Amino acid sequence: MDTPPEWRGSSVQVCGLWPFSAGSGTPVVGVPLGRHLLTRGTVCADPVTWFLKRLINNPSGFVLGRPGLGKSSLVRKMAAVLPAYGVLPIVLSDLRPDYTDLIRALDGQVIKVGRGEGNVNPLDVGPLTTRIGELPEQLRRKAHADLEGRRLNVVRGLCELSGSELLDHEVNVLSTALRLVDPDLTGQAVIADLQAKIEERPEALRAIVQDRGEEGRYADRTQRLVDALLTLGEDGPYGDTFARRTSEPMRLDRAVSFDMSAVEDDDQVLQAGLQLVCWSYGSAGVSAAKYLADAGLAERRVYLLVMDELWLALNAATFMVDRVNAITRLNRARMIGQLLITHTMDDLVLATEAATKKAWGFVERSEMVFLGGLAEGEMGNLSKVFGMSRREREMITDWSMEGTVNPETGHAEAAPGQGNFLLKTGKKPGIPFHVELTAAELAIGNTNAAWQNLQETWSSRETTDTEVGA
Known part of the structure; x- marks a missing residue:
């Protein structure tokens, strides 16, 4: 039997039922990400704030979800709000780019690297x-x-x-x-x-x-x-x-993004090499800043390192998992906030069983895991590691379905699971929520803008052709 819908109200609105026999299970701590899919309450979460409030043991997170279902929107939501809490996001590999406009809107530093661009x-x-x-x-x-x-x-x-x-x-x-x-x-x-x-x-x-x-x-x-x-x-x-x-040293007093969009998608070895260099450079810089702050020689700042497109580095060579593991392990030991992002658990299935086990360990050791739409065969060992219920697995697989074509417009509707995520912390019951973006966030966060512009151009041409034919 599915869990019945739950609703929230003030003590005035639900007088006679208050005080409640059970309290809310969703702490209102961290970045407001969106609405709980069952209770409609606001879901707040991010690795750094939850760690500082001792809700998790390490400021680490992992985001999984099929392409186009809102992973970048979720991460950008955190990156947009965290500076207001005194946390500086550092995007260590922006390949599309997904974060450049946001970092500039935050008065941050965008460092372009790649062929014909800057160097690290x-x-x-x-x-x-x-x-x-x-x-x-x-x-x-x-x-x-x-x-x-x-x-x-x-x-x-x-x-x-x-x-x-x-x-x-x-x-x-x-x-x-x-x-x-x-x-x-x-x-x-x-x-x-x-x-x-x-x-x-x-x-x-x-x-x-x-x-x-x-x-x-x-x-x-x-x-x-x-x-x-x-x-x-x-x-x-x-x-x-x-x-x-290094052509442009990273600043540690503001948000930063390493823009790698100059590298072509078919040059994956170069992309993976740049990921490794920038991940190491950014992590080392933040680690040095923490040492100086520990000694009272510099202002103490809190950072969240964003490592996107993890699959690319891991699939460049089998032994790359060891190099990435070394970076993330040192960051965890230094209590540096980090957020790793990839598509599915299949991305972490490498050439050998030993390498796959190490890659799956990235997810297992993450204190917060955000699960977007995944097919049943793309979930790997998530059910075992996080004690997922049948209903939780069904939600995630339902969210992985593609959108249907609207017969009136001829365009595909948004996928039913777009923007939906299940937040898991260990084997506790997950928190299902839908990411809600403000108008300002939507204006600077459309990763599909180029495709939408092309679609609008085609629609305009179709309209013109119809008018001429008439």
């Missing part, structure tokens, strides 16, 4: 690293190790994206070479400097390679690594995308 240096771990030396000794060592690890993770990921997974001694060579070429994390060294340092054959690298005094053995043991770095250089297939210093 893979060796750069954020604009505040020059101040790490001001930290107390123990905190300084911790911050330095954190940022060094992030730098190694992203450069290693780019090298592996260009070829195959690095061997243990190659990772050791890369780690030591990074420390030799930029020990203070200034971000001034670039990929070419890293390659040159390895080719210099310094004693520290010769010891790792175990060349036994033979130049040929050193060259053989480092050749794959050098080849990968050459691929990332200015003369490689990606041009100067990863080869130059």
Whole structure:
């Protein structure tokens, strides 16, 4: 039997029934997202506010839903309101772009990256690293190790994206070479400097390679690594995308978006590489800001990192799941708010069972999960992990249906589940709601504007043809 509809009213409107025998299960805390589908009450939620109010244990969230059902609208709703609460959204990969107009409306910073656009240096771990030396000794060592690890993770990921997974001694060579070429994390060294340092054959690298005094053995043991770095250089297939210093440092006092729309959709390896670089750069910058704030050396700010199109990075190469996992794990450990977004659980099914398990772990470890329309076969292990009831599964699958064509207009109606989501926190009963956007949000948040303009043009032509025929 379905749950009967519930309604809310003031004590005056429902006098005689108050006080109620059971209270509301929906806390009015966080960004007002829309209306509860059963009670019609306002549903408020976001990872940062719920964490600060101790409703969840970690400021992390995951958004799942088929294309066109409102994932971007949901995330933009949070990003639009959170600055009023003192939380700055940082969109680390905007491929379409979905968030550029919103970030500009918030007086934020839009950083364009890609071929012929700006650059983010893979060796750069954020604009505040020059101040790490001001930290107390123990905190300084911790911050330095954190940022060094992030730098190694992203450069290693780019090298592996260009070829195959690095061997243990190659990772050791890369780690030591990074420390030799930029020990203070200034971000001034670039990929070419890293390659040159390895080719210099310094004693520290010769010891790792175990060349036994033979130049040929050193060259053989480092050749794959050098080849990968050459691929990332200015003369490689990606041009100067990863080869130059950061062209526009990220600001940490306002909302930010990394606009990657200049990269063509069929250049998915470059897109995935840019995602990795920008995710690491933004996360490292926010982490450095938290270290400085912990020491009382900078104003404490709260951020929400938005990592969209997760499927793209994960499907570029099997081992990319490890690089993404390293970034998100460090963010959780540092209590940095993050929101990951992809289409379905099928996006997280990778080439091996082990890789798939790691990818599904991104969802399992998220404290808040927003589920849009999904077909039964696209839900993976969601039912088991979140204890979903039969009714909850039916709602989600019903929302995945496509809209029907209106016989009068000839145009497809909106999908029945567009804007509908089920919020799950652990195995508690989910909160079904419909996202409601204000007129201002609608004006700057239409990701289908180009298609609608084309549709309007065609409709206009059809009308003109009909008038001429008459």
